Amino acid sequence: MRLEGALYPWRFRLVLLLLALMVGAIVWRIVDLQIIDRDFLQAHGDARSVRHIPIPAHRGLVTDRNGEPLAVSTPVTTLWANGRELQAAKAQWSGLAVALGQEPKTFAERLQANAEREFMYLVRGLTPEQGQRVLDLKVPGVYAIEEFRRFYPAGEVTAHVVGFTDIDDRGREGMELAFDEWLAGVPGKRQVLKDRRGRLIKDVQVAQNAKAGKALALSIDLRLQYLAHRELRNALVEFGAKAGSLVMIDVKTGEVLAMVNQPTYNPNNRRSLQPAAMRNRAMIDVFEPGSTVKPFSMSAALESGRWKPTDTVDVYPGSMRIGKYTIRDVSRSNGPLDLAGILIKSSNVGMSKIAFDIGGESIYALMQQVGLGQDTGLGFPGERIGNLPNHRNWRQAETATLSYGYGLSVTAVQLVHAYSVLANDGRNVPLSLTRVDQAPDGVQVMPADIAETMQGMLQQVIEAPGGAHRAMVPGYHVAGKSGTARKATVGAKGYTENAYRALFAGFGPMSDPRIAVAVVIDEPSKGGYYGGLISAPVFGKVMAGALRLMNIVPDNLPPVESQELAVNTGTGGRI
Template identity: 80%
Template sequence: MIGLEGALYPWRFRLVLALLALMVGAIAWRIIDLHVIDHDFLQAHGDARSVRHIPIPAHRGLITDRNGEPLAVSTPVTTLWANGKELAKAPARWADLAAALGQEPKAFAQRLQQASSREFMYLVRGLTPEQGQAILDLKVPGVYGLEEFRRFYPAGEVTAHVIGFTDVDDRGREGMELAFDEWLAGVPGKRQVLKDRRGRLIKDVQVAQNAKAGKALALSIDLRLQYLAHRELRNALVENGAKAGSLVIIDVKTGEVLAMANQPTYNPNNRRSLDPAAMRNRAMIDVFEPGSTVKPLSMSAALQSGRWKPENIVEVWPGSLQIGRYTIKDVSKTQGRELDLTGILINSSNVGMSKIAFDIGGESIYTMMQQLGLGQDTGLGFPGERVGELPNHRKWPKAETATLSYGYGLSVTAVQLVHAYAVLANNGVSVPLTMTRADRIPDGVQVMSADVAKTMQGMLQQVIEAPRGVFRAQVPGYHVSGKSGTARKASVGTKGYTANAYRSMFAGFAPSSNPRIAMVVVIDEPSKAGYFGGLVSAPVFSRVMAGSLRLMNITPDNLPPPVAPTPVAPQTADAGSSNGGRI
């Protein structure tokens, strides 16, 4: 029948044969094309099912102090992960794995059951290579390892607020780790490997892209001074029953921050029981009314105006001044009826400072404080740094003029305050602050007359060395300049001040003959012996400044004159000597 139909319709038979021949030819050509001509197509699809790229972690850059001492280093660690689908097929090995990981077996089994449909889950991160290899040697199906890096901080809590820390993925989260994250972070590489359908490694093919390590960062911090500041500040809090404290040291010539300590602090290597309040870099984040520590800045404005000289006299009797509803009072009642400008600073007279402020005007004081950096960004680029508040008025009322002159009604950070004193110490030249090591002295801006700055240096030296001066701030062998301050703490959430809550401060520089170091000490809420800055903060300033000057090999400028040796009469031997004339 078929042969008959083929004979009846020969053209149909031939058409079917031709179509079949074309199909066979097309298939044959495609086979030849894929295997001979366009073989990359099959290779690409094969690779897509077996070739994988494993990331090669990049080594994060080293952070050191100015002398090369390591402050943050990256150490290799092993992270263990699991394919939940594979691990679910070996429940008999779960107990062994839980024991090796140090986890409770029942809770660990529940976790694996919940992740049984997932192809990736972290088991544990940050193991030492030895610990990780010991677990991998158990050969538990579905358990794999990754090479990573973990940050370690050799100085621990001493530099915690400056350095900050990284998260579990080695990204900067606080401090200099965050501020310079792009600089420190490296570029991960890629390794090409062959894996089977179960994800098991068959062959390590090649390194497709080398990892690029992050750049090193040398800070301006001197670890020796940092340890000294940390120790003395911690001891001061214990001795005075204080709540918190900050201490900042800078080089007045280069603007480098040599030390920045805060209490309370924390250990960045172990943050399991971390108190968030301890993480604050108070020297840059906490703002406060600076009290009498700004009187030298207001006095500088008076000298800069040309209307006042150091020998000018101001009547301060009876130690109070009425301005409308407000009464300005002096703490000291034995300072006398009249004081010259240096005497106003020595006795910290609010009345005398206010009368000078009324004469030169609040705008002059505001301008001087602004030029010295108060209410301005320091340019350090530290995460979360605050600029404080420097009030300005179109018309300055007497009350606001007076309070600004003796340190109320404005807010500053410890870093801003020490920068202002550094300008006084640097003969009126303001240099930009930096947290990284400076290889040269930067260009500065003359924001105050050099003569005024030098005059203030001498006046502040008298504040320390005069009979009624802050003798607790003196440093043996050196002339020191500075000013203490005490300010009530403003209430949080309400107007006014908190009862019996004070900040004790001291700001100064040394040596007075050629200033090199400026320092600010802030003690928050001392509660034992007293709360005045000259009593609480000045001794801390003295001890830290003395140690810093010695560590930096700065020549003393206040050594006592050498004593001439007493002449000794020559002795002669005679027959009546104790040895009986025998030799």
Template identity: 70%
Template sequence: MKKFAFKPNGSLYPWRFRLVIALLGLCCVAVTWRIVELHVLDEGFLKNQGDKRSVRHVPIPAHRGQITDRNGEPLAVSTPVLTIWANPSQLINQQQQWPALAEALGTDLSTFSQRLQSNADKEFIYLRRRMVPAAGEAVMALKVPGVYSIEEYRRFYPAGEVAAHLVGFTNVDEKGQEGVELAYDHWLEGLPGKRQVLQDRRGRLIKDVQVVKNARPGNDLALSIDLRLQYLAHRQLREALQEFEARAGSIVMLDVRTGEVLAMVNHPTYNPNNRAHLKPDMMRNRALIDVFEPGSTVKPISMSAALASGRWSPTDQVNVYPGTLRIGRYTIRDVSRAPGGVLDLTGILLKSSNVGMSKIAFDIGGPALRETMQNVGFGQYTGLGFPGERVGNLPSYREWRQAETAALSYGYGLSVTTMQMAQAYAILANDGRKAPMSLLRINEKPGTQQMIPEDVALTVQGMLQQVIELPGGTFRAQVPGYHVSGKSGTARKTSVGSKGYKEDSYRSLFAGFAPSTDPRIAIAVVIDEPTKGGYYGGLVAAPVFSGLMSNALRLLNIAPDNLAEMQQVELPTVDAGEERG
């Protein structure tokens, strides 16, 4: 029997042994070549890989654009602040420094430690955002491991509650949330930059390498309002609400010639710098959002429609006796009885006769009334671009019944905003021409569009002046040294959730312009639910108009047009010694 002989060292299959040795040799050559390549021929690769693990791009904050009034007074500015953040996995081991850190942050130690322990497995939490630089630097001066800072900006509103509804505010990330801040957010917001830095694995800064991209600050915005007039309107409205214990109110002041909004205030208001106890209804810009029936303030617009029709002239008379008018199951009533029962067109406005206005409306028809009201901006956007603005309601009927025509003529059955009412009177004051409205400062006088015939507008201007100045007129709206034109109104408030009107619930209204001989300013005043001392527009809203208009005309250096003749007074002679004394 032949024995099998075992051959060690791969002699049984020599080719396999040689193959394995060859493959191992190739691997060694490949590894050796790669080492030579990385360290000699392509040495930048390892350096780049190392940098990728330590180079970071840190954002450079860009401040938001400034908002100013028409004269450059700041309404919204961005100030530098420090945001303090921490790496809990590092800070959790620094318990001996927690008391000092909590005190510097202005927080309770127990709250601070509880929050830190609940986030111990995380690598990032905010400790406190938007600290003033001095306080933030005091925190960083403690040099607590795991505590870091970020440069940011905080929005500040120097005018506070005075311009809050107009300017609005931003959130914690500097994004517009309300008002102009929201409407022009893309224009105001800045573009952050980038800075290249070297950091270690714990995020600590080793070296500031370079600025990759410069930050671009936001664009500034100059509003049309005059902060001085805004303060005056704010004070005037606040005092009126306190005197008559009213629920709310709004005022709008316009430049008749340019359509610029010179002032827009609302009450109640809020402080945008401290919104800790802010209620939602305090944020509402009532001048542009709240709609209401304008009552008798719409009668000059209805009178313009009558005069424009060619069927009526100022001397025409209307019999309003006995002060009531029955239409089906509705009865129209006049508050003030006309002597003799006959009124001309100026008398209808002076006495605010619903009966007289209704009879004129029956003659010209509902469509003519609606067309004129639409021409002055009722039922349409003002073009201001303000967030949440409402257009109100201007009805259009396939068949105009007498009740609907009459109600529209004396300000019921439609709804408007305070801004729309101010715009309508600005058009009357501008000889029937409509200037585009603007919340931004205008450097050149804009083009206008004729919405009411010029002769009609001039006639109505004169009629509204007599409404203020004739005996029995709205004397509380008079302004010493100036002729003013305007019309008061008192509108009942509708019930919410049911038909009809509330009992003893009114809006007091007044709208007008001055000086009558060359109108420059139009003002609309709305006082919501006065509960003390009366509720008629001529009693509650007219004095607000008078006080604000008086101050505004003098502040803007508009020449008086109703000065009494100057009396010549002969002064006694004074010798040189007395004059020096």
């Protein structure tokens, strides 16, 4: 018998040729993938094994104007787990739970519910020592990553200004939120190799270095902040007040030197935090400023040219009827008052009569120029603008109420800013919560001579007989004005019964004004409610401490001859 292949030799050669072509194609593909186009296989291999682990960026340091730290970032350890790997180590779950400070039964239920997940947080924000103790247990599937946690050395004293970050180190309140992009930095990347179960095989290289956030120097002086915090807190305790705010600024540069609120909170421990305590009342709460705006109404009168400081107004009998409204004075006066006397007695009747003469429009214009009811430009999250009403036709009731501080709403920051204009000889300097290296030029919004006249009048408000003596500062001449405002009813018209805000705003020293301070105390319940009684002492104590801390030369010391005479006669005390 003859073989099939022998009868048809071309078939055999065809099969050999096809086999050779197939082998050649395979060899060519191998060469192509391994040598010529190797990126294809490498990319697919990397996709299954190469991973990029983020490198956290160090958040920028926040300091006060003198370099004292207000917010710093510290390294912490975060533990995470691969739920699938942990299922093979159930015998170690109880010990792991104890090391993490968690209840074993609850911890086991949580791991069982996440059995199919390859990533889950076990605990975040441990100290490196605490994290290492857990890792030393060598539980399969438990891993660690390095993160940063924010710490606030001044605690509750600067909480409302600095704010805080969340667990992912993102700004959530205060300057931490306002300057989040500036402080945050840029995370880096580390390239690693992992097996199919997600276990780390090799740390290959740093693909991108982390870029630390930039430092931020605030305008706050921590020494003055502590001083203001202490005095405001003591006042709230003494007078049984509900809340309070105090703001201090440098009248030359517009820098906010201190800003405190009560109640406050500890940003390092927010587990029992009440939302109301987080509110920066100095920037967010608006109120009717009462008699503290009378100096600006008086300034408008002087600027109109129709009034001089020596002019008098008859305020007898201490009340005045306008339609269905009655304007009353708290301090009764039997005779005419000059302009300084109207401020000293805080006469609503006298201020209203002046306002009727010059018109509500001129008062509105000046209040707007000094920043009442206007945007401060600070850019603080949640800051309120308030309201300064402007009417097409100014009726007597609207003119009168505006002149003595009702019908408008302002913040404590706006109030102290307005007083800084008077202290700075009528020049409006923009406010700043960050340190200013060079004083801005500002804008002249009031004639300098009128501002200087008002400075003298406000000095008399404190030092004259019957003035606000509780605001006096030993060794210095200071100026200011008290105010007492009824609280408006929330959600309805009218005012709340027996609910007041005690106010005081002023500046000093009078030889060359440097500091302006505004104090707002909400609903005092013990010892009275008038601004001259409640808020004026806080102003005096804070101003006294601030002038000394800033080494400002006293301008109200007794003459040297008087001091020597007191020593020689034995009345000056022991030496």
